[in-house]
Amino acid sequence: MSKKYFGGCDVGSTTGKAVILDENGTVVADAIVPSEIDPEETSIVVLEKACANVPELKSYKDLAYLVGTGYGRNEVAFANENISEISCHAMGAYTCAPGVKTIVDIGGQDVKTIALGDDGSVLEFAMNDKCAAGTGRFYEAMSRIFRMDLNEFSDLSLKARSVIPVTAQCSVFAESEVVSLLAKRNPPEDIAAGIQKAVAKRCFTLLKRIGMQPDITLTGGCAKNTGLVQALSKIINMKVISLPVDPQIIGALGAAAYAKQRHSN
């Protein structure tokens, strides 16, 4: 094989993501798959899926360097190195948008805020990994109540004329509260907007802990939720910028960028 390829694999709690970079640092393939029970299996499946898009790669074993990240990274025994998702999200965001100074990463089961230096290094971070409030799982539960997928739920919230506050912080109690609000015939779009605002407020609290600086961006699967992006922009009174690549693969992109960097060193 004449060219070298570098892989990043982000084994999250809900989905596995993989990114493959070529020697120029260009993304040549990426993939997202639902997480299996076994993180190693998830990583193999997602890497093979990404490699299938690169004719020169027969298997992930042909990668010149592979970095694993995400909660299941320690189970990816075949990776050359494991790097935390905080560092990888920072590196990923910096790689595709060097002006980013603050990241809100909403993953399947946790929320993190990360402050970046001028060189993309992590200056500080804060995380909520104790409860599901405001995470991808929370959104799954909420959209299930509305019998919608996440995109439909996001679109619904954008149609709101007013915002009905959802005060419960806990996912379980919030679910009960939303069911009650719906049962009382409140407009679903206003309730959906209330949910977005509640999550945005939680993000704001985490952002305050690290001191936010523009540019701010959202990463993780929930970054595709336009309703949340708008609610967060409003709460923090700052524009939340969109990244030029799928925000869900930022962690894997960062891991791949590290892989390329480590291999060069």
Add this chain to the structure above:
Amino acid sequence: MNDIVNKVQEKMGSLTDLMKGIWDDSLIEYLVHTPTTKDALMHLKYWAVNQANVLNFGRKLVSKVGLMGVKSILENNPWILYLLKSDTLVRRLAKGKTGRYHESICVLGEALHLGITELLEEMYFDPSRLVIIEDMLPPDLFQAMGLKVYNLESFGLFLPMLAPDSVLAYIDEAENAGVNPDSCSLPRATIGMVKKGHLPKGLAIVTSNLPCDSGMSAYSYYRRAFNLPIYHLDVPFNFYDERAEDFFVKDLKDMIAFLEQHTPGRMDWDKFREMCINRNRMLEVELELWDMLRVRPAPLAGEAIWLSHFWHYVVTPGKESSANYMKILADLAAANLEENTPATINENYRTLLWNAPFFQFIDIFNWAENNYGITILMDSLSYNHYEPIDVSTPESMLKGWGRVVMQGPMVRHNRGPAENYIDDLFRAYKQFDIDMVWVANHVGCKSSQSLNGMMREQCRAKGIPLLMLDYDLIDPRIVSHDSMLRQVEHFMDNVMKAKKLGQ
């Protein structure tokens, strides 16, 4: 039959855990795992001295109050039993250390044992002279009046070092009585102790407007609970001028008059002079020690520095023994420096700890040192700018002593302009060639929250790696020990890009 087998297995499992816990805390286990025989013998020597000290105190207590008196004291002050863990604390702090660094912890352990027994003597041997003071006031001036004295809040700080869960029942007691659970846990624990009647009453209370609102406001409760006359020292907000110093000297004179009115204590200026001289000696030795800490790698670190300062300056200031202990530490550091022997061979990161240390998880420092080679070289409570006290006249001594109170690190940091807090940090950062700053982000401390925000901005501008380590001063239920360790691990992994030693 299966049930019985399961129950037996369960009981055996609990028994095994209990035995393991006892073994892990035991002296024998410690001695077996001490790096060298010399260290083991050194530890054994100090252990024997400490035990003799405790036994001597027990003998004096029995002869003073009788066996029934001892029983009554223990029933009314059950927290005293936690003090028996002092020995375990020394082993926890010394674990993994060797040579003079290990000896410095043994010396500190001896000072802790001596200080505790002396404090208990003050509290229980002569109630007709007992005065309660607030924790920002050093006890030496009161002792110079021939009074027995104890800091009301000191147990809320000291007991969690011995056992993290030791004051939780007191915190709950205060909260159940309606104290705001968002306030600092130290006054809450102290209120709980007072409410349960677990602290001796004394003749009078002396407090001040330091260091924070919740601490200060708790004194209105203590006054009512103890039903005692109280004197409030009014520390000026702008304390860096002659007018403020004169104002405070007058306040101190009024306080002395108050105590002479309400207690049998009389000011003995010769005794006070002697105590001020001991203070000056201690300061001189500490500055020598600081100079040696600037060397990389440092000849001493960790508790030998920060806990020694806390103990000798806050709990037992003005005593000849305190000055002597500080001198021993400085001599140990000097000997290490002369032989080019670092405190720890793994000094990878020199760290500054800002804000009150993790009293309920004191082991985190040893963990950080053993896992990452992180040495704590200076902390905000130790970083003082005292000047020697002029002992020529009573007036000059009061002025100097007053300056110690007004300009004490925590006082200076939590009052006055933010520069006091932030400039000190940058000065210490440079002075001790620090690699990263840990801020002990006590979630119940409202005073420091906004300061920490400002400090963060300035640290970023200067490129100083900063860890805001969330914790609660004395309540491990708010932020668990595990969570605190994970915060450090994440920080080392993501910000410092550091691996654990041996990885």
